[in-house]
Amino acid sequence: MLSNIKSCTLIGVDGHMIHIETDIVKGLPAFITVGLPDACVKESRDRIASALKNSGFTLPAKRITVNLAPGHIKKEGTLYDVPMALGILLSSAQIKSARDLSHTLIFGELGLDGSIRGIDGTLPMIIEAKRHGMQRVIVPFENSKEACLIDDIDVIAVKHLNELTDYVSGAVELTALAGDEQLSDSHVYHADYADVKGQENAKRAMEVAAAGAHNMLMIGPPGSGKTMLARCFPTILPDMTKSESLEVTKIYSIAGLLKRETPLITSRPYRAPHHTISETSLTGGGRIPRPGEVSLSHLGVLFLDELPEFQKSALETLRQPLEDKIVTVSRVSATITYPSSFTLLASMNPCPCGYYGSPSNRCHCSMLEIKRYLSKISGPMLDRIDIHIEVPSTSYEKLKDRSQGEKSASIKERVNRARSIQLARYRGTKTLFNSALSPRQIETYCRLGEAEERLMKKAFTSLDLSSRAYHRILKLARTIADLDDSEDILTPHIAEAIQYRNLDRKYWS
Ligand SMILES: Nc1ncnc2c1ncn2[C@@H]1O[C@H](COP(=O)(O)OP(=O)(O)OP(=O)(O)O)[C@@H](O)[C@H]1O
Ligand SMILES: [Mg+2]
Numbered sequence: 001m002l003s004n005i006k007s008c009t010l011i012g013v014d015g016h017m018i019h020i021e022t023d024i025v026k027g028l029p030a031f032i033t034v035g036l037p038d039a040c041v042k043e044s045r046d047r048i049a050s051a052l053k054n055s056g057f058t059l060p061a062k063r064i065t066v067n068l069a070p071g072h073i074k075k076e077g078t079l080y081d082v083p084m085a086l087g088i089l090l091s092s093a094q095i096k097s098a099r100d101l102s103h104t105l106i107f108g109e110l111g112l113d114g115s116i117r118g119i120d121g122t123l124p125m126i127i128e129a130k131r132h133g134m135q136r137v138i139v140p141f142e143n144s145k146e147a148c149l150i151d152d153i154d155v156i157a158v159k160h161l162n163e164l165t166d167y168v169s170g171a172v173e174l175t176a177l178a179g180d181e182q183l184s185d186s187h188v189y190h191a192d193y194a195d196v197k198g199q200e201n202a203k204r205a206m207e208v209a210a211a212g213a214h215n216m217l218m219i220g221p222p223g224s225g226k227t228m229l230a231r232c233f234p235t236i237l238p239d240m241t242k243s244e245s246l247e248v249t250k251i252y253s254i255a256g257l258l259k260r261e262t263p264l265i266t267s268r269p270y271r272a273p274h275h276t277i278s279e280t281s282l283t284g285g286g287r288i289p290r291p292g293e294v295s296l297s298h299l300g301v302l303f304l305d306e307l308p309e310f311q312k313s314a315l316e317t318l319r320q321p322l323e324d325k326i327v328t329v330s331r332v333s334a335t336i337t338y339p340s341s342f343t344l345l346a347s348m349n350p351c352p353c354g355y356y357g358s359p360s361n362r363c364h365c366s367m368l369e370i371k372r373y374l375s376k377i378s379g380p381m382l383d384r385i386d387i388h389i390e391v392p393s394t395s396y397e398k399l400k401d402r403s404q405g406e407k408s409a410s411i412k413e414r415v416n417r418a419r420s421i422q423l424a425r426y427r428g429t430k431t432l433f434n435s436a437l438s439p440r441q442i443e444t445y446c447r448l449g450e451a452e453e454r455l456m457k458k459a460f461t462s463l464d465l466s467s468r469a470y471h472r473i474l475k476l477a478r479t480i481a482d483l484d485d486s487e488d489i490l491t492p493h494i495a496e497a498i499q500y501r502n503l504d505r506k507y508w509s
């Protein structure tokens with residue numbers, strides 16, 4: 001008898017429907033899986049055999065053929081254990097289905113004792129199920145909270161194969177879970193800009209960076225507070241919209257990094273990988289493909305502390321995601337892409353000893369050493385960073401000053417306001433914030449008056465700007481105007497934006 005069960009697979013961050021057809025005919029005992037299964041799916045056979053036996057069923061001593069369709073998509077992982085086992089039970093008439101399963105999606109891994117275990121990537125699969133008009137999903141209990149993030153589809157959670165077969169045969173009723181619980185964590189930060197003394201310039205630059213999602217590089221001597229400033233950055237990042245929140249949660253779902261009880265991610269990601277990180281961990285990929293740091297920081301921040309210490313090849317792989325906001329991972333059979341629209345925050349010393357250009361004149365590095373050190377950051381990489389600032393050491397008086405600086409919460413209010421101005425302005429387009437404006441959008445949204453044009457022209461020639469740098473200054477000025485609640489981009493906005501592009505000349509020319 002032939003049975004047909006609906007399940008799902010993942011390609012990149014998206015789910016794709018899979019049909020699992022099982023046929024059992026008389027003949028020499030065999031268990032064949034066809035339809036591009038990987039080694040992990042082939043191992044399913046052994047798990048299914050044990051799980052059936054330990055749940056009071058048998059693996060029929062006949063010729064069992066399981067077809068995973070469509071055949072051109074590679075099937076990976078352990079999530080087909082449960083639908084395959086159910087298909088065998090239905091095809092061999094060990095159970096009878098009292099329910100119509102034609103609009104039900106089923107997945108899960110089997111333990112040898114018949115227990116049903118959670119898998120990675122539940123959320124994108126539920127989204128796909130809903131898109132295909134599925135009315136119900138049967139998921140491992142461990143994944144049930146995550147499945148409930150999507151409305152208007154019934155979620156049935158099961159812990160054991162027997163619970164599933166009892167439900168399918170109609171012996172028990174299981175009620176669909178409600179999705180209206182608290183499904184996200186509230187985030188508590190231990191850092192605050194109020195604790196950073198002085199550094200008004202740097203704090204202002206970070207406010208601008210957060211408001212328009214602009215990349216930023218900090219240069220300064222050891223101990224000047226660069227790492228401290230960066231640690232505070234998450235406290236002023238703008239709130240995420242519901243759809244941004246789901247987009248980020250999808251990536252963490254695939255990476256297997258969600259919390260079971262509170263799966264919904266509502267604060268922007270902040271990733272700070274160590275400089276010894278490999279290219280693969282940074283960009284993603286591997287035998288079983290996983291999103292890398294550039295995707296785990298999607299719609300949030302990727303902080304690279306001590307930038308020149310990273311492998312040059314690793315830094316160069318950042319170019320594609322920085323430009324295209326996606327990353328392509330090559331595999332043997334195909335290429336997959338992951339979203340990677342992150343804000344790059346980076347810090348570095350100006351020379352190997354760290355004190356080049358500082359007032360104390362302590363630097364003893366040779367010009368050649370300094371050049372070699374700075375050359376680790378290539379021109380194209382620098383060009384992709386909108387804001388370059390110096391973070392000088394804080395004076396003794398400032399450090400002793402007991403008056404409190406502005407709290408992160410109040411900076412964040414301004415950032416949120418500037419971000420909602422952008423959301424409203426770009427409604428109906430794919431753009432969410434100023435740094436993502438295309439050259440054509442820049443023409444529409446960053447028009448300048450006469451005086452502003454003059455200033456821009458002067459800067460373009462005197463600073464010898466590239467056309468990319470020119471566009472970046474306009475986008476930055478747009479953000480500064482938005483923070484100022486000004487529809488027009490005015491001279492002070494441009495002047496501030498230009499000032500953030502001065503440093504590459506001081507150090508890299
Ligand atoms: N502006 C400041 N206000 C208060 N504390 C500060 C300030 N600047 C530095 N500090 C103190 O100095 C310590 C070192 O700062 P931090 O590690 O951020 O420096 P850094 O610039 O990252 O140095 P390095 O280049 O060596 O990595 C901080 O943990 C903090 O205690
Ligand atoms: Mg540091």
Ligand SMILES: [Zn+2]
Nearest residue numbers: 351353363365
């Ligand atoms: Zn030096």
